Amino acid sequence: MIELPLDIFQYEFMRSALAAGLAASVLCGVIGIYVILNRIVFISDGIAHAAFGGIGLGYFLGLDPLAFGVCSALVTAAGIGMVSSRQRVSEDTAIGVFLATGMALGIMFMSLSKGYARDLYGYLFGDILAVTRSDVLLILALTSVVLIVVYLLYKEFLILSFDPVYGEAMGLPVQSLRLLLLCMVASSVVVLIKIVGIIMVIALLTIPGAISRQRLKSLPGIMAGSVLLGSIFVFVGLIVSYLLDVPSGATIILTASLAFFISTLAGR
Amino acid sequence: MIDSAKVIVFIKGLWVTREGHPVLENVSLDLKEGDFLGLIGPNGGGKSTLLKVMLGLIKPDRGEVKIFGLEPKAARSRVGYMPQKTLFDQSFPIKAIDVVLMGRYPRTGFLRPYGQADREASRRALEAVGMKDLADREIGALSGGEQQRVFVARALVSEPELLLLDEPTAGVDAAQQTEFYDLLCRLNRKLGITIVLVSHDVTAISQYVNKIACLNQRLYYHGSKELTAEDIEKAYGCPVELIAHGTPHRVLRKHD
Numbered sequence: 001m002i003e004l005p006l007d008i009f010q011y012e013f014m015r016s017a018l019a020a021g022l023a024a025s026v027l028c029g030v031i032g033i034y035v036i037l038n039r040i041v042f043i044s045d046g047i048a049h050a051a052f053g054g055i056g057l058g059y060f061l062g063l064d065p066l067a068f069g070v071c072s073a074l075v076t077a078a079g080i081g082m083v084s085s086r087q088r089v090s091e092d093t094a095i096g097v098f099l100a101t102g103m104a105l106g107i108m109f110m111s112l113s114k115g116y117a118r119d120l121y122g123y124l125f126g127d128i129l130a131v132t133r134s135d136v137l138l139i140l141a142l143t144s145v146v147l148i149v150v151y152l153l154y155k156e157f158l159i160l161s162f163d164p165v166y167g168e169a170m171g172l173p174v175q176s177l178r179l180l181l182l183c184m185v186a187s188s189v190v191v192l193i194k195i196v197g198i199i200m201v202i203a204l205l206t207i208p209g210a211i212s213r214q215r216l217k218s219l220p221g222i223m224a225g226s227v228l229l230g231s232i233f234v235f236v237g238l239i240v241s242y243l244l245d246v247p248s249g250a251t252i253i254l255t256a257s258l259a260f261f262i263s264t265l266a267g268r
Numbered sequence: 269m270i271d272s273a274k275v276i277v278f279i280k281g282l283w284v285t286r287e288g289h290p291v292l293e294n295v296s297l298d299l300k301e302g303d304f305l306g307l308i309g310p311n312g313g314g315k316s317t318l319l320k321v322m323l324g325l326i327k328p329d330r331g332e333v334k335i336f337g338l339e340p341k342a343a344r345s346r347v348g349y350m351p352q353k354t355l356f357d358q359s360f361p362i363k364a365i366d367v368v369l370m371g372r373y374p375r376t377g378f379l380r381p382y383g384q385a386d387r388e389a390s391r392r393a394l395e396a397v398g399m400k401d402l403a404d405r406e407i408g409a410l411s412g413g414e415q416q417r418v419f420v421a422r423a424l425v426s427e428p429e430l431l432l433l434d435e436p437t438a439g440v441d442a443a444q445q446t447e448f449y450d451l452l453c454r455l456n457r458k459l460g461i462t463i464v465l466v467s468h469d470v471t472a473i474s475q476y477v478n479k480i481a482c483l484n485q486r487l488y489y490h491g492s493k494e495l496t497a498e499d500i501e502k503a504y505g506c507p508v509e510l511i512a513h514g515t516p517h518r519v520l521r522k523h524d
Contacts, residue, residue, distance in 0.1 A: 037360065152379055159370050163356055166422075169323050169349045170373050171341075217406060219361050 008242055013129055017238060017248075020131040023143045024195050025208070025230030027188040030150055030223050032209035032230075034181055037161040041206060043080060043182065046095035048189040048201040050076035050102025055123055055193070056109030065123075066138055066190060073186035076102060081179050126197030126249025128238065135194055142187045149184060157181065158219070195234070196249040207256040208233065211263045233259065273300040275337070276430050276462045277322065282331035284317055291317050295331070295487040299464070299479075301429075304456045306477035307466045310504050313484035315466045316352055319432045322464070323349055335430065345374040348428030350419050352435050352466075358408040364418045365390050365403040371425035393425040394418070397451060413444030420451070424461075431455070431463045437472070449476045 008014050035044050054072025058065035076098050084091040110120050122130060131139075150157065159167040160177045168174045185205075192201045212225035237252030244251075277299040284292040291314045299305055309315055320326040321333055324340030335343035348371070368390040369382055376382055394403050397417040402410060407418065416436055423431055433452075437445045453476050455461050467473050474480065474493070481489035488499035 037357070155369075155373070155376075155382060156378065158362070158366070159373060162360055162362060162367070163351075163354055163370070165351050166349070166354065166370065167373075169320075169325060169351060170370075171344055172373060173378075213359075213361065217361055218363075222361055 005239065005242065008239070013131070014238075016131045016133060016136050017128045018235070019136050020139050020191075021128060021195055021234035021238060021252075022231050023136075023139045024188075024191050024204070025234055026227050027143050027146060027191055028205050028208055028230045029212075029225075029227030031146060031184055031188045032205045033213070033219070033223050033226060034157060034161060035185060035205055036209045036213065038178075038181065040182070040185065041202060042092060043077075043095055044185045044189060044205055045202040046080065046099040047073050047076050047182070047186045048193060048198050049099040051186070051190050051193060052106030052123065052198055053102035053104075053109075054106075056106030059119065060109040060113045064134070064138075066135055066194060069190040069193065070138075070142070070187055072102065073190050074183050077182035077186040078179060081175075081182060085175075122197070123193060124197050124199055125247060126193070126195055126200065126252075128195045128248045128252075131194055139191045139194070142191055146184050146187060149180070153177070153180075196252055200249055200253045203253045203256060204230070204233070207260045211260055214263055229256075229259070273302065275299075276301055276303070276335070277464075278332070278334040278337070279322075280332045282321065282333060283329045284314070284321060284326060285329050290485060292321070292328075292483075292487075293485045295483070297481065297487060297489060298491075299462055301462055302456070302460050303479055304452070304463045304477045305465065305479045305481060306470070306473040307464055307481050307483060308468055308470050308473075309483035311468070313503070315483050316434055318483060318487075319349070319434055319464065319466065322432060323347060343430075345426060346429050348423035348426055348431045348461075350423045350431075350433045350436050353438050354415075354419055356407075360407065362407055363404050364399065364407055364410065364421075365394065367407055367418050368393055368403075368421045368425050371422035375426055389425050389427070390421070393421040396424060396455070397421045411444075413440045413448065416440055416444075416448060417451070420448075424455070429462060431461050432466075433463065434466045435468070436465070437467070437469075445472060449473065452476065 009018060035041055051069040051073035054068040055065040058068030080091065080094045080098055083089050083094040156172060156177055159172055160174060160181070164174050188205065189201050192204050196204050208226040208229040209222065211229055212222045216222045216225050233252055233256040237255045238248055240255065241248040241251035275298060277297060279295060279297040282292055282295040283290065295318065307315055307318070317326060321328055322335060322340055324344055333340055336346060369386060372382055372386040372389060376386060391400065391403060394400050397420050399414065399417050399421060402414060407415060410418065420436065437448055440448065449472070452463060452465065456463050465473060465477060470480070478493055479491065480493050480495055481487055482495055482499055482503040484503040488495060488503050
């Protein structure tokens, strides 16, 4: 038996990484399920990429890139909703445009700043070990807000996810709820960027939920299972990446996708 | 009102246009308590639109619409609605009883959790549609007919006085359809619920309903179960053969 190198958690940066990773797992577990059920995987991915515009701007101005990332992700979430509902543009076209624009802006801003290459790599592929204390605080705050909203609006989100047409007929504010959901996705996605990077965000958002859904039947159960799985992937990924000295983001994602393929092949 | 029965639906001179094109033209309709209206007409004739106007989801361009004497929006909590073909993910993790609970939303309201009374009402609604034993089954594990019953239960759970059903039997086999119409008949006669049933199958519904209206922008309606051959021909815009006095009534499309 290999003994788990738990002593690595005596380092502050490792503890921050773990705290951020676990909080992110809670976010993924809960929001990821809604992303799957509402079939907004592509929108979520678009928001993640577009958030890079804000991150780049924050980086360029020497301010908190993550906070700017949250803002631009929220603007994108609202923008996609507005463009596709008002203009004659289909939603996936709007997503494509926002996605590329955000990425281009992010690259532009970062190239105008110093230390471009290394940090760019971190945002694209994740750098959980570079998570700072203030990042952890921001992540915890976002996680709490999302959990409170989901708790309070559980029945509304259930109707929205299952049958929005009926919800609208019953006077449910479907448009506003969908926007709120996208905003929560936006917040979650930015947190995940810190952990696994823009490119791989969508995997961590959907894989735990997808596996959990294969195995469990009730929505709260699926959420709990998904949170647990996410935590395991982050924890295992961190340790393996430390042992093998490979990038943490990729290791976390590979752990998750390995579990997904095993679960899928194993059947029900 | 001269008539003693309560007026449930009152529509007069209703016009609805969409992007400049008229969808409903000068539609007038009134229904009294206990009526069971079969609303037929060709696809795109505005049947779903008319239901949505009655729910206050679409604002008329002109005309008066009152449900229980109220604005449609204000009356919504007293109306049960079953949308056309509920498209949902068949593997959605939800039990039949929880689908029915959604129908309590207008009564419970935003942000308030469902209570014990809501759960009991949902069990009763499932019982009313003969689905009590399957209450805790996943919705995707039920047959098409059983799912339709769950959606009717969802429309019933708010204890509505008016039930609006938009092609509720689409995708349900013939045996289940008959059972379903019998169920509606019982709800109509025993509970006195006023029903508007949208369908394009006159043959199937004519033996259950007590009034028939045909809609294709204009509404052909005489406050009875009778439609004239001209009504049908005008509405469908093609020759149809109507056997007016047989039971069940039939509308036959001419084969090209």
